[in-house]
Amino acid sequence: MAKSINITLNIWRQKDAKTKGHFETYALKDISTNASFLEMLDILNEQLVKEHKEPIAFDHDCREGICGMCSLYINGHPHGWETEITTCQLHMRKFKDGDVITIEPWRSRAFPVIRDLMVDRSAYDKIMQAGGFVSVNTGGVPDANAIAIPKPIADEAMDSASCIGCGACAAACKNGSAMLFVSAKVSQLALLPQGKAEAAARAKNMVAKMDELGFGNCTNTGACAAECPKGVSLTNIARLNREFLCAKLKD
Amino acid sequence: MSFFLINSSIGRKLVMSISGMFLILFLTFHMCMNLVAIISPEGYNTVCEFLGANWYALVGTAILAGGFIIHILFGLLLSIENRRARGNDRYAVTARPKTVEWASQNMLALGIVILALLGLHLYHFWAKMQFVELQAMAGVEVDSNLLANATNGYGLIEQTFSSPVVVALYLVMLCALWFHISHGFWSSLQSMGLSNSVWLKRIQVISMVYATLLVAGFAVVVIFFFVKSIL
Numbered sequence: 001m002a003k004s005i006n007i008t009l010n011i012w013r014q015k016d017a018k019t020k021g022h023f024e025t026y027a028l029k030d031i032s033t034n035a036s037f038l039e040m041l042d043i044l045n046e047q048l049v050k051e052h053k054e055p056i057a058f059d060h061d062c063r064e065g066i067c068g069m070c071s072l073y074i075n076g077h078p079h080g081w082e083t084e085i086t087t088c089q090l091h092m093r094k095f096k097d098g099d100v101i102t103i104e105p106w107r108s109r110a111f112p113v114i115r116d117l118m119v120d121r122s123a124y125d126k127i128m129q130a131g132g133f134v135s136v137n138t139g140g141v142p143d144a145n146a147i148a149i150p151k152p153i154a155d156e157a158m159d160s161a162s163c164i165g166c167g168a169c170a171a172a173c174k175n176g177s178a179m180l181f182v183s184a185k186v187s188q189l190a191l192l193p194q195g196k197a198e199a200a201a202r203a204k205n206m207v208a209k210m211d212e213l214g215f216g217n218c219t220n221t222g223a224c225a226a227e228c229p230k231g232v233s234l235t236n237i238a239r240l241n242r243e244f245l246c247a248k249l250k251d
Numbered sequence: 252m253s254f255f256l257i258n259s260s261i262g263r264k265l266v267m268s269i270s271g272m273f274l275i276l277f278l279t280f281h282m283c284m285n286l287v288a289i290i291s292p293e294g295y296n297t298v299c300e301f302l303g304a305n306w307y308a309l310v311g312t313a314i315l316a317g318g319f320i321i322h323i324l325f326g327l328l329l330s331i332e333n334r335r336a337r338g339n340d341r342y343a344v345t346a347r348p349k350t351v352e353w354a355s356q357n358m359l360a361l362g363i364v365i366l367a368l369l370g371l372h373l374y375h376f377w378a379k380m381q382f383v384e385l386q387a388m389a390g391v392e393v394d395s396n397l398l399a400n401a402t403n404g405y406g407l408i409e410q411t412f413s414s415p416v417v418v419a420l421y422l423v424m425l426c427a428l429w430f431h432i433s434h435g436f437w438s439s440l441q442s443m444g445l446s447n448s449v450w451l452k453r454i455q456v457i458s459m460v461y462a463t464l465l466v467a468g469f470a471v472v473v474i475f476f477f478v479k480s481i482l
Contacts, residue, residue: 004475009316010343019338021340023343055392055425059326065276073342073344074344075344075346076342076344077346081346101345102343104342104343104344107336107337107338107340107341108336108338109335109336109337109339110336111464112338113340136446156448166339171477172348174333174337174356175333175336176336176337177332177336181310201324205410207259207261208259210260211258211259211260214335214336214338215260216332216333216335216338217260217263217264217329217332217333217336218259218260218264218442219264219329219355219358219438220355220434220437220441221351221352221355221356222348222350222352222355222443223347223348223351224350225350226348226350226351227308227348228348233448233450234441234446234451235442235446235447235448238441238445238446238447238451239442239444239447240261240444241261241265241441241444242265242443242444242445243444244259244261244444245261245262245369245443245444246281247443248255248259248262
């Protein structure tokens with residue numbers, strides 16, 4: 001059932017981090033509803049190149065919802081309004097003929113725009129470098145059943161670990177807070193025996209880095225979890241608060 | 252160690268949540284004492300006398316004022332930081348996901364409404380009761396009529412809530428209070444880390460129920476005396 005639609009796009013254009021950005025409007029005709037959202041932008045870019053105009057810069061990589069590279073704030077929602085998908089998993093069949101679609105970059109002080117819809121998300125990498133790991137002395141590989149972990153805890157750790165670090169949480173938060181990301185990264189290790197040894201230092205260092213990089217303070221609105229493409233839960237934030245406060249009170 | 256309450260985001264949130272819980276506790280006592288006015292005028296005036304310009308009531312008032320000031324100052328500080336963290340360019344299109352409470356994104360605005368009407372409330376009652384007694388103690392010339400009525404809280408309630416404008420303003424304040432606490436209560440527990448996948452839903456429900464009971468308790472007194480005045 002091939003069908004095609006005509007749409008109007010309002011896209012944020014910004015030459016570089018220092019230049020002031022603005023919206024530009026593009027009309028696109030005969031877009032197949034089988035196309036993905038990013039393919040639609042590819043079509044627009046091909047059209048712009050043919051017209052000898054500068055194509056629109058946007059982030060993308062695996063295009064199967066796992067790398068965390070694609071971003072885009074689509075009609076007021078990071079990764080679009082559909083729940084638990086990334087932008088690359090959004091398809092044009094979700095749109096109607098004549099729709100006006102506004103596409104903006106993540107807007108957060110800690111994620112400066114590099115160009116157009118592309119932002120610098122290295123702040124998340126810096127938080128990871130501050131403690132989002134287990135210091136491992138590599139030796140012989142232990143047997144899988146050497147450390148018994150109850151299934152519910154293993155599942156919870158796995159759910160936390162499903163965070164792909166795309167930045168939608170900080171982008172959706174009215175406070176520009178990165179708490180959902182940081183709490184997922186702290187939780188995925190704090191829940192497991194291997195991660196417990198460094199849990200206190202990890203929570204303190206990652207939160208200190210998060211504050212230093214200019215992310216906001218969490219006020220528990222829950223927009224992060226509602227917009228998270230991986231459905232990471234708010235209970236991670238409570239766990240991070242607990243880990244951090246206990247660590248500080250022990251000092 | 253002590254600096255983390257000011258220097259770290261989670262520490263500042265802890266101050267916000269503890270001061271908020273303290274204020275909720277105060278409101279609970281306040282509401283219970285108000286209900287006495289419906290049951291017994293004499294009983295209510297005894298409470299008023301007990302909480303007049305006595306040393307223990309004054310210490311309590313000072314601690315309470317401290318709680319308010321800390322909650323307001325930290326609220327402003329956090330709001331300013333959060334606005335800055337959003338960056339210079341605002342989103343052109345924003346949408347509130349269904350699961351996000353309206354109150355949670357408007358706590359500052361709700362707080363300002365409550366603060367403004369709290370000013371009115373202090374003018375209506377505190378300025379005519381404990382403050383008058385304090386002035387008299389400090390040797391300031393006070394109208395003898397005012398001083399005589401300073402512990403007649405019951406009479407003051409009857410007089411204040413006979414005005415429909417005042418009643419409407421108090422109900423606006425109580426509405427704002429309901430929204431503020433319906434989010435604030437569970438948010439406070441979440442910020443202290445007292446939540447998990449089972450309890451998150453529970454504390455959210457408890458928050459709604461508690462805010463409703465608290466605000467209903469206040470509203471009943473306001474409406475009771477308004478109805479009494481027009482009958």
